[in-house]
């Protein structure tokens with residue numbers, strides 16, 4: 001074995017020649033020869049790694065492209081040394097060194113010069129120092145000025161604010177993510193309230209609708225029916241090997257916008273950027289996936305810019321087999337502990353997928369479970385404003401799908417835990433309305449399985465307003481995806497029999513919201529406790545300013561996922577969702593309550609996520625489902641220490 005100085009290796013190896021990953025891998029397989037390259041480990045100290053290097057080209061021809069790959073087994077052996085405190089793995093040494101330590105910017109191949117500027121993972125743009133410009137062949141490729149990260153953030157925010165159209169801001173953010181990942185995340189973390197509506201709901205909804213025409217650089221993995229039998233191979237095409245979270249959709253129920261087919265990819269991409277910005281999961285450990293089985297959306301099928309398969313949706317066995325191949329390939333490629341988040345599947349698949357895979361994989365359905373947890377948290381804190389216990393309240397939902405029945409079940413479970421009453425009894429406090437009216441016993445035989453537990457004794461009621469007047473709920477929850485369904489009559493009815501009606505308009509994006517914040521406050525004469533799935537600006541009513549909260553699963557899934565990962569959870573359990581709700585509710589302070597808020601602002605979301613992660617992890621340990629042992633003493637501090645930081649690293 002020979003020892004090689006990394007900088008000279010960079011010099012010898014790349015010399016400004018760029019190559020694709022598949023090219024480099026091909027090179028590797030043709031001329032694998034073990035050698036040792038000086039690298040820097042997680043503590044910023046030099047260590048030796050066994051690399052497979054195509055040395056023939058590296059040494060003989062200084063202009064030839066050379067690929068470097070960590071030997072799989074050796075990398076596994078090194079896991080312990082590269083992990084941050086043994087928690088979320090810092091596989092690529094992104095975080096664990098401090099500012100005065102130097103690391104080599106490498107992924108599959110060592111990047112320098114022109115290719116370094118085009119590698120979003122390592123690019124720093126004008127923030128490359130003079131020394132780095134010399135060492136990495138950047139002279140002349142950048143203008144002379146050197147700026148710091150903070151100034152870059154200031155400039156990007158200034159630029160983004162020039163765009164009046166939200167979709168243009170979205171595109172600017174996506175371009176940035178593709179250009180300079182750390183700047184993207186610093187921007188998002190430091191301006192979360194302002195940028196969340198851009199990279200997430202509502203703007204991400206419009207982006208998905210227009211994804212075909214705004215499509216530039218592909219993000220995430222697209223797996224279609226054409227790939228049957230080859231999914232494992234496709235997973236191997238993804239450049240990062242240590243994946244911890246996958247968000248997967250089949251695009252059939254994108255927010256409240258329906259079937260957007262392959263263009264739903266905006267959702268996994270957006271959700272995963274929140275996993276990083278809000279929950280501290282490393283970008284390199286996140287994988288967005290869209291399963292393309294066709295679309296039944298005629299507009300998409302007829303759109304010349306549509307990017308997906310131009311066929312109607314596959315269903316039944318064909319669909320199940322593709323999903324099954326995907327789930328097996330994920331486990332085979334990334335192991336038992338990769339978290340798979342199902343997102344925006346239609347309910348006729350979502351419940352079955354969750355049930356089928358919850359015993360074999362670490363799976364979580366954000367729309368069913370994450371939404372349930374965030375709403376329960378909001379209700380727990382709302383009790384501080386309206387009084388009573390959960391069991392003293394009566395709940396009515398408009399919408400009995402994933403979100404509606406998921407929330408309903410968690411409320412019933414929590415009441416059952418609090419009172420000791422059986423679930424069959426506590427469910428009776430919860431009523432749901434679907435497109436055919438109130439869910440009642442007489443409809444039992446024709447109901448989908450997930451609605452059946454909610455078929456209570458009552459006369460049939462077809463109109464929602466009549467259901468509101470008949471049930472007289474204290475809490476009204478919109479989860480239908482149908483906009484403007486909480487009419488003036490509905491809100492006035494709620495305000496007529498509740499001093500402080502709790503009204504949650506969960507449907508996304510804003511166009512599908514059951515009512516606006518202004519409508520809720522005006523029609524209830526300022527008495528409503530209101531929150532919505534997509535954000536609304538503060539409202540002035542009768543000289544008072546009302547700030548509404550955002551009841552969105554984005555509060556939960558980043559911290560929830562972090563909690564699962566740091567504890568090495570192998571399965572998700574309902575008690576973990578309850579723990580997440582409690583943790584979120586605990587973050588609401590008296591000052592927030594005084595402002596009528598039932599959720600804390602997003603500005604502190606990383607701290608909030610660390611608390612959620614800690615409570616979730618504690619529950620994982622308590623249930624005996626943790627595989628990372630021993631349990632850290634201070635789980636909040638541990639969760640914080642595991643979080644990705646977008647700070648720039650110094651390159652030798």
Ligand SMILES: NC(=O)C1=CN([C@@H]2O[C@H](COP(=O)(O)OP(=O)(O)OC[C@H]3O[C@@H](n4cnc5c(N)ncnc54)[C@H](OP(=O)(O)O)[C@@H]3O)[C@@H](O)[C@H]2O)C=CC1
Pocket residue numbers: 253254255256257346347366367368371374398399400401402403404433434435436478479480481482485506507508509512532533534551552553554
């Ligand atoms: N704020 C948040 O964090 C979240 C918000 N959501 C939002 O919730 C909405 C629903 O999502 P999800 O539950 O997954 O969707 P589903 O398709 O699973 O459920 C929709 C439900 O609404 C009913 N419905 C649709 N239109 C009407 C109508 N006009 N009147 C009465 N009922 C109606 C449907 O009735 P039927 O069964 O008869 O067809 C169905 O029961 C979406 O807008 C989504 O964006 C979802 C997850 C999280």
Ligand SMILES: CC(=O)C(=O)O
Pocket residue numbers: 201254255256344366367507508533552553554
């Ligand atoms: C927020 C979310 O997950 C949805 O609207 O589907």
Ligand SMILES: [Mg+2]
Pocket residue numbers: 255343344366367
């Ligand atoms: Mg969703």
